[in-house]
Amino acid sequence: MRKERDGISVEWVKLELLRTAYATRGGLLAARDPRFVIGWYLIFAVVPWFTHNITVLAALFTVCAAAVFLSRVGPLVLGLFVIGFVLESLYVLFAAWLFGGDMSTVLALVVLTLKLATISLASMAAFVSLDPEKLSDGLLSMHAPAMLSFGVSYGYRMLPVLMEEFHTVVDGHRLRSAPLAAKGFLGWRVVVRTATTLVQAFYPLMLNTAKRTRTTVEALETKGFTYAAEHPDGRRIRLAHLRADHRDVLLIAVTLLLVAASFALGHAYPLQAGVG
Template sequence: MRKDRDKLSVEWVKLELLRTAYATRGGLLARRDPRFVIGWYLLLAVVPWFTHNLTVLAGLFAVCAAAVVLSRVGPLILGLFVIGFAAEGLYLFVAAWFFGGDTSTVLALAELTLKLSTISLASMAAFVSLDPEKLSDALLSLHAPAMLSFGVSYGYRMLPVLMEEFHTVVDGHRLRGAPLTSRGFLGWRVVDRTARTVVEAFYPLMLNTAKRTRTTVEALETKGFTYAGEHPDGRRIRLAYLRCDGGDVALLLVTLVLVVACFWAGHAFPVYGNAG
């Protein structure tokens, strides 16, 4: 029992978020060129919106679910998705029953749920496999603005700073506050104090983070970061390690074949969620 509580601790959640942000688990997509991974994600994020066929959407959902398994998505992110998906399924039946709907209503709602769930799975598989450096360099290689590339990389790198600052501020509140004399009915006093602490920690968190941000930006500008990101020679040196190989091409080809197979199955066994 104690071991299970340790697994669900705040420290475990923090470590899981860092593992997710920095792609430390490896997996199929983590070994591929980041530009092809972005292309793979865009393909599976756009295709679901071109069909109302539930058979096609179920096939695309299965493809993305397999990609999530092969990408070794962490239990925290995957657990949150499963809880949300189950809650959405329950909502379908409750909404259809409460508003007097029928099977067509459930199918129409299931269509939207499958589309959003497919895109969510593709997002998890792709971005869990890209660390900040790869994602930033891929955007820069695709001729995205240099500041956008920098913002993505910097945002990822600020994640552990934000978490550490939040932990420090919350610990300070806990040390200064008197312990609760009673937990209250179903522990409502604990929930109330936690909510108040989170709200009160917001402004100190933003202030401390802003101070660190200014120091970091000044240090980067002193080293010529902006100039190096915009100058052709700097971009060439920075992106020299990006190489596509047969595995990257095979990733897109296999995905295209699977998408075509899903549409073929939908044509052979059509189930429509929307009459339109």
């Protein structure tokens, strides 16, 4: 019993977030060129909006669910998605019943839910497979602004610092606070104390983060980061390690084939929402 209770803790959540951010689990897309992974994601981020056919959307959802499984998405992110998807499905049914809708109303809401769920699954599979360096280099090679690619990489790298800083500030508040004399009905005093501590921790967290950010920016500028990121020779040297092979091309080809098969399946077995 103690082992199960320790399985989900603040430390476990922190480790899961770091594993997710730094793509340490491997998987189908982790070894692929980041440019092709971003392209793979864009396919599933755009295609669902071109159809209202539930059969097509269900097929696309299934493809993305298989990609999530093959990409070894962690239990924390996957669990949050499942909880959100179940709650969204219950909301669809409740909203249709509350406003006196018929089956066409339910189908219209199911269409939107499937679209958002498909894009969410594709996001998980793609970005869990890209570490900060690969994602930043992929964006830079696609001619994204240098500051955007740096911001993405820096944001990922600041994640563990923010988590440690937050933990330190919250622990400081807890050490300086007297214990509660009573928890109150259903522990409402504990909830209020926790919420108050989180609000009070926000300002020192932002202040300490701003100090770290300024130090990092000054160090990067001293080393000529802006010039190197914008100069063609600097970009060429930084992106020299990117290499696409036949497996990357095969990934996109198979993806397009599966998308075409989804539309063919929807044409053979149409289930259309009642939209104009």
